[in-house]
Amino acid sequence: MAEKPHNNAYWAANIRLITVCLVIWALASYGFAILLRPLISGIAVGGTDLGFWFAQQGSILVFLVLIFFYAWRMNKIDKEHGVDE
Amino acid sequence: MDQTTLNFIVVGASFALYFGIAIWARAGSTSEFYAAGRGVNPVVNGMATAADWMSAASFISMAGLIAFVGYNNSSFLMGWTGGYVLMAMLLAPYLRKFGKYTVPEFVGDRFYSNSARVVAVICLIVISVTYVIGQMTGAGVAFSRFLEVSSTVGLLTASAVVFIYAVLGGMKGITYTQVAQYVVLIIAYTIPAVFISLQLTGNPIPGLGLFSNMSEGQAGAGTPLLVTLDGLLTDLGFNQYTTGNTPWLMALFTLSLMIGTAGLPHVIIRFFTVPKVADARWSAGWALVFIALLYLTAPAVGAMARLNIMTTMWPNGVEGEPVAVDDLPDWFRTWSATGLLGVEDKNGDGLIQYYNERSPAMQEMAAERGWEGNELVTFNQDILVLANPEIAQLPGWVIALIAAGGIAAALSTAAGLLLAISSAISHDLIKSVINPNISEKGELLAARISMAGAIALATWLGLNPPGFAALVVALAFGLAAATLFPTLMMGIFSKRMNAAGATAGMLAGLILTCAYLFTYLGIFFIPGTNLLENTAANYLFGIPPTHFGPIGALANFAVAYAVSSMTAAPPQHIQDLVESVRIPRGAGGALNK
Numbered sequence: 001m002a003e004k005p006h007n008n009a010y011w012a013a014n015i016r017l018i019t020v021c022l023v024i025w026a027l028a029s030y031g032f033a034i035l036l037r038p039l040i041s042g043i044a045v046g047g048t049d050l051g052f053w054f055a056q057q058g059s060i061l062v063f064l065v066l067i068f069f070y071a072w073r074m075n076k077i078d079k080e081h082g083v084d085e
Numbered sequence: 086m087d088q089t090t091l092n093f094i095v096v097g098a099s100f101a102l103y104f105g106i107a108i109w110a111r112a113g114s115t116s117e118f119y120a121a122g123r124g125v126n127p128v129v130n131g132m133a134t135a136a137d138w139m140s141a142a143s144f145i146s147m148a149g150l151i152a153f154v155g156y157n158n159s160s161f162l163m164g165w166t167g168g169y170v171l172m173a174m175l176l177a178p179y180l181r182k183f184g185k186y187t188v189p190e191f192v193g194d195r196f197y198s199n200s201a202r203v204v205a206v207i208c209l210i211v212i213s214v215t216y217v218i219g220q221m222t223g224a225g226v227a228f229s230r231f232l233e234v235s236s237t238v239g240l241l242t243a244s245a246v247v248f249i250y251a252v253l254g255g256m257k258g259i260t261y262t263q264v265a266q267y268v269v270l271i272i273a274y275t276i277p278a279v280f281i282s283l284q285l286t287g288n289p290i291p292g293l294g295l296f297s298n299m300s301e302g303q304a305g306a307g308t309p310l311l312v313t314l315d316g317l318l319t320d321l322g323f324n325q326y327t328t329g330n331t332p333w334l335m336a337l338f339t340l341s342l343m344i345g346t347a348g349l350p351h352v353i354i355r356f357f358t359v360p361k362v363a364d365a366r367w368s369a370g371w372a373l374v375f376i377a378l379l380y381l382t383a384p385a386v387g388a389m390a391r392l393n394i395m396t397t398m399w400p401n402g403v404e405g406e407p408v409a410v411d412d413l414p415d416w417f418r419t420w421s422a423t424g425l426l427g428v429e430d431k432n433g434d435g436l437i438q439y440y441n442e443r444s445p446a447m448q449e450m451a452a453e454r455g456w457e458g459n460e461l462v463t464f465n466q467d468i469l470v471l472a473n474p475e476i477a478q479l480p481g482w483v484i485a486l487i488a489a490g491g492i493a494a495a496l497s498t499a500a501g502l503l504l505a506i507s508s509a510i511s512h513d514l515i516k517s518v519i520n521p522n523i524s525e526k527g528e529l530l531a532a533r534i535s536m537a538g539a540i541a542l543a544t545w546l547g548l549n550p551p552g553f554a555a556l557v558v559a560l561a562f563g564l565a566a567a568t569l570f571p572t573l574m575m576g577i578f579s580k581r582m583n584a585a586g587a588t589a590g591m592l593a594g595l596i597l598t599c600a601y602l603f604t605y606l607g608i609f610f611i612p613g614t615n616l617l618e619n620t621a622a623n624y625l626f627g628i629p630p631t632h633f634g635p636i637g638a639l640a641n642f643a644v645a646y647a648v649s650s651m652t653a654a655p656p657q658h659i660q661d662l663v664e665s666v667r668i669p670r671g672a673g674g675a676l677n678k
Contacts (some may be wrong), residue, residue, distance in 0.1 A: 002557055018174045019670040024394055025170045026545065029163045031345075034336045042183025046296025055159035056151075056384040057292055060166045060377050067173045071366035074178075083668040085361055 005084035010081040017073055020068050027056060088370055088481050092231045094620055095485035096492060098148055099269055100246055103262045103496075107250030110261045115525055118255030118532050119186035119508050125260055125358040131371025133260045134355045136267035136497035138165075138346075138372070140216075141223025144270055144494035152387030152630045155326035156431035159384070160335055164342025166373060170512045171347035173369030177356040179367040179577045179666045183346075186357060188350040188505075189513040189568060192591075194620025195576040199518055204591050207508045208568040209350045216351075216548070216561040217502040217539075221547030224495035230423055230471065231488030237548060243496060244544040251500050254535050260358060266493035267375060274379055274492025276483055277473040278386045284477060285392070286310055289387035304396045314392050320403040321395070322444030325387065334632060341634030342379060345562030348570030351498075351505040362669035390469035393476050398439040398461060407436045416475030420468055427463030432456060503543065507535035560602060560610075563630075567594030567637025575645055580663045586649025594641030 032040060037051030045053045076085035112118040143165070151158045183191050187325055189209055193202025228239025250258045252535055277293075285303055299305045305313030315325045315384035329335060346352070355372075356365045358626040377398040380643070397414060399407050407485040420426045428437050432455060440447050451457070471491075474483040516523055523531065567592050575590070605623070608614040617623040619630070628636065654660075665671070 007664060007668060014667075021170070021174060025167065029167050029339060030336045031160065032340070033163060034332050037276075037332070042272060047298075047311035047313075047315075048296075052159075052327050053296065054163060055156060056295070057381055059163045060373075060380055063170050064168050064370065064373050064377055064575055066170055066371040067366075070174055071363070071370055074366060075363050078669050083670045084363070085670045 007081075007083070011079070013077050014074065017070065017077070021070050024054065025063065025066055029059045030049055033059050089231075089233050089483060091481045092485045092488045094627055095482065096489045098494050099265075099489045099493060101381035102265050103250055106261045106265060107258045110258045112255035112529075113252045114138045115186075115512075115529050115532065117257045118529055119357075119504075119512065120354075121260045121358040123256075123358060123360055126200050126362075126387065126435070126443065127364040128371045130260070130355060130359050130368045131357075131362075131373075132371035132375050133263035134352060135375035135379075136263040136270065137501035138352055138498070139270065139356055139377060139494055140229065140498040141220055141491060143379065143383075144226070144274065145223065145470050145491050146466050148383045148387035148390065149469040150387075151384050152391040152469050153466050155324065155673045157335055160339040162380055162384060164339045165346055166376060167339070168330050168343040168346025169369055169373045169376070171343060171351070172356075173366060175574055176347060176353060176570075176577070177369050178362045178365045178669065180353060180573070180673050181359065182362050182666045182669060183673060184357075186354075187508045187512050188353055188573070189509055190517065192569075192572055192575065192587070193513065193517060194218035195585040195659065195662060196582075196587045197655065198588060200583055201519060201588045202513055202592070204595075205569065205572070206513050208455035208564060208595060209509050210506060211568070212349065212564050213351060213502045213506045214542070216349075216674060217228055217499055217506070218546045218550055220495045220499035220502065222550055223386055224492055224499065225547060227491035227495060230492075233483075240547050241543065243492070243499070244540055244547075247496055247500050247503065247578040248537065248605055250534050251503055251540070252641055255373070255374045255532065255536070256354075256358060259504055260355075262500070265495045266497040269486070269493040270490040270497075271375070271378055273483075273486040273493075274386075274470075275382055276486065277477050277479055278382050279390075280477040280479055281389050281393070281473060282385060283355065284292045291389070292381040295385040295388055302652040303401065310388065310392065314388055314395075315360045317392070317395050317399070317403065319397075321439065321440035334627070334629075335627065337635060338632045341566055341632050342562055344570050344638055345634050346565075348565035348568070348573070349561070350509075350565075351501040351568060352527040353573075354505055356391075357500070361673075363674050386473065387469055390473060390476065393467075394587070395439070395465075398437060407438050409436050411435070412436070417429065420472050421477065424463065425465035425468045425471070426461075428460055431458045431460055437461060438513075499543065503536060503539045506539040507532060510535040510539070529562035563598050563602065563637060564636040566594065566634030567598040567641055571638050571641040571645065575642070577663070577666060580647060580660050581649060582656055583649050583652055585652045585654045586645040588645075590641040590643075590645025593644035594637045597640045598637035599623075601633050601636075602630045605615050636664050 004045045032051055033055035040051055043050040090668060097175060101122045115124050146160055150161055172412040180191055189205035193199060207269060221243065221247035224243035225240035228234055228242060229236040250262050252575060258472050279289050282291040283289055285299040285300060286294040287300045288294040295310060298309050299313055311327055318326055319623055356368060357438035359365050359368050397408060428438065430474055437460045438456045440459055442459040471487065474487055514527050515531050571594065572587050572591050604616045605619040606615060621627060
């Protein structure tokens, strides 16, 4: 593993990106849709509150954006570290 | 032409399509049988993954599950989609880079241990076999409801169809039939949903219609749909649709479904079929796009169908007279014949009173108005999807599409599960443990025989369900969360994790989860053998057995790290293997025959 320090930087960048994405993932589902729902209950959406919308629509849309963002960003990080194919 | 004939024609045409694909995409090598030659386009794989993932339960039952409980069951929506975020970032790309064929193969190689491999095979088989029983019975039910054959005949037909394309085509045949099955099921699901959303709210997109105002001419015109629904429900003594309770349990259940989803082997192996690591990442996104088309629609279908049934029962509002027995619409009569809907005029007034007879306020009102109990005595949750085309007054071919869609959802998931089971047997037990010198041709034959055996077992279990079919979800997700997900994740993210740690962790997750489930649901789910009654008062810290996955996963992680830290680090070549799965370069691209 001659490229080890190189790979370490690559792996650290990946872990950082995953951490950011999973914080948003948890915030959209466990946060806004469930545990933090009372905090945002003042925001009305179509006859109910924002938390309900997150539980039935918003969280899924956030998941979608996250996966595509991760794929796009990670493919760029691959190139920057010369480990793409 | 009557409806049954039309159903036969549409379902028959869909089968002809699957057979055509099976002949075109038959497998000529083990690489094609296990991983479709790694030449599947990421968008195509995303579509196949969506069909692989969305089972008979997603198609037929999920809208009803949400509609009857409301907000709290949003757990199913978030859990069964949020797992893909974990899979896309924590598992799929690295396992694709590893470049082998099965999940136990990664566990066995990464932890340089045939014991770890065999434990992984056991976990995989327990998860997949329990899951496949539900698919076989689901297919049987779909056949019997739409084609007027017995569910035994339906189940045998479903097995024969899967046998033809799965044994012939392996992963390659399954992939392309799953794409066709996805198209059939998504069209069948969305067409009635769009029309119902248009009727109720004027919005053609059901997910937006759910948050729109009711159209002119509908009950509650001009007020939001959810307000109308909540109003009707509370007037009839039911819980509000949009409010929930015990948020921490809802969060725990969602987590259990998410981790379980990410650890399901039949879904993970779909990502072995794309050419590159970057494709595996994109493909997870595409899979969620195709899944979201159904999952964003399902909550709208549930809420709108429930509203429709309530306004059918109370055409003049709750203050007015309910529907008369003689005025029930045709679709109501049709579905009463199947036993999914049933009315009983208890007080003999010729009208049907539908309300929550357990609510004290409603009991008072019932006494005043001369009601003698709820008269909509049977109201099966599956009806909300199955009767949708008739409620929306759509033509017969749309009803036939629902039949083909329900069967497609069951078949596509069954085929994916059967492949996971048969490749674990032929590749991980026969090729890796029992007979490492088996030839390529011999292994391909072994794979086909394993597939035939797995189908025979699934058919037998479908005909003689062990009495726990309804608990399959709890078991399969709980076990996937407690066993495979943590082990795979540690195999990638911890270079220090060794064979002893991983094996002990998997066993801890497996045993603890089974023990907890068996305590409340019976030993091997045999009724009457449970140690404690399955009620909230008996649960450890109030955690129901269905929510136990994350606890099992935590036990797996904890035991694995403890045991691993007390034993020797893995050898250098294994640490190099971990380095190599972490970088995309060198995944190998598509293989030719």
